[in-house]
Amino acid sequence: MTETETKTNQALGYWDSKAQFFASGERRQKTRRMSDLYESGCWRYIEPLLPPMESGTILEAGCGTGRWVYRLAPMGYDLELMDFSGEMIRHAEAQVNQQGLGERVSAYHVLDICNMNTLGDNAFDLVLALGMPLSLCSDPGQAVSEMFRITKPGGHVVCDTNNRFRRALDLARKNDMTRFFDVLNNGKTVGESGLHQSCFSPEELDTLFREQGFKPCKTAAITPFFEHPPAKEQVELLDDDEMFSRIDKAFQNVAEEPWVLGLTSRLLMVAQKPETGKH
Numbered sequence: 001m002t003e004t005e006t007k008t009n010q011a012l013g014y015w016d017s018k019a020q021f022f023a024s025g026e027r028r029q030k031t032r033r034m035s036d037l038y039e040s041g042c043w044r045y046i047e048p049l050l051p052p053m054e055s056g057t058i059l060e061a062g063c064g065t066g067r068w069v070y071r072l073a074p075m076g077y078d079l080e081l082m083d084f085s086g087e088m089i090r091h092a093e094a095q096v097n098q099q100g101l102g103e104r105v106s107a108y109h110v111l112d113i114c115n116m117n118t119l120g121d122n123a124f125d126l127v128l129a130l131g132m133p134l135s136l137c138s139d140p141g142q143a144v145s146e147m148f149r150i151t152k153p154g155g156h157v158v159c160d161t162n163n164r165f166r167r168a169l170d171l172a173r174k175n176d177m178t179r180f181f182d183v184l185n186n187g188k189t190v191g192e193s194g195l196h197q198s199c200f201s202p203e204e205l206d207t208l209f210r211e212q213g214f215k216p217c218k219t220a221a222i223t224p225f226f227e228h229p230p231a232k233e234q235v236e237l238l239d240d241d242e243m244f245s246r247i248d249k250a251f252q253n254v255a256e257e258p259w260v261l262g263l264t265s266r267l268l269m270v271a272q273k274p275e276t277g278k279h
């Protein structure tokens with residue numbers, strides 16, 4: 001087995017073992033309104049890209065037990081769900097059906113984002129790869145190339161990743177110098193979960209997408225200034241409605257400021273596949 005295959009199997013085992021936790025709602029209970037804040041930050045970039053409801057197709061890639069499907073399917077959008085963890089997909093399908101949304105989800109795929117070989121070329125108007133599958137997969141360049149292949153010309157991808165220099169700062173603060181040098185020098189780190197992760201600066205993310213033929217449209221900071229994973233005190237702050245709304249507005253106001261892009265934990269990228277293929 002190659003080193004990449006070993007790492008992928010390790011990651012697969014980890015995510016399979018987390019599926020029950022995701023499905024039970026325990027994760028949401030733990031992060032409380034931090035999930036709402038995260039979703040509010042992303043939604044502002046997703047909403048303008050939604051395809052026509054009658055004809056559009058959306059893929060939620062690295063969906064876990066599903067996040068955006070529970071917002072988009074009730075609105076009337078058709079989706080396909082994909083994750084490399086069979087357990088995540090099994091729970092996603094059960095939950096979608098339980099919520100009476102089964103008719104809106106035409107397919108469930110157990111696939112690695114780096115090799116989505118059963119998905120056709122130019123198939124989707126919108127690919128959502130949120131929750132950082134790009135940082136978590138074995139080959140982000142290959143994953144972006146695959147996303148390019150399956151996106152329709154003129155269609156979009158919205159994804160998020162770890163921010164390289166913010167991660168370096170977090171590790172330096174903890175005096176974790178081995179991981180600090182790794183992320184600073186190579187953009188690679190091993191997370192608290194023991195999983196290998198790729199981290200990108202805003203410029204590196206831009207280059208990653210351009211190299212595969214995409215036109216980057218927007219880079220944004222999602223929940224900047226807050227820790228990722230969130231600190232307990234920050235989660236508690238958000239229980240207050242007024243504070244939630246002030247923080248949400250303040251974050252959105254500065255989400256595209258270059259300096260804020262440099263310090264946020266999570267970077268969001270919106271990219272378009274040009275109408276005429278590679279440019």
Ligand SMILES: C[S@@+](CC[C@H](N)C(=O)[O-])C[C@H]1O[C@@H](n2cnc3c(N)ncnc32)[C@H](O)[C@@H]1O
Pocket residue numbers: 011015061062063064065066067082083084085088111112113114130131132133136137138
């Ligand atoms: C942090 S969870 C996010 C789940 C969901 N997107 C959300 O926002 O709640 C990361 C998800 O990415 C999936 N994932 C990790 N590496 C992947 C890969 N190489 N291909 C496809 N999915 C992957 C995991 O199985 C997990 O479900």
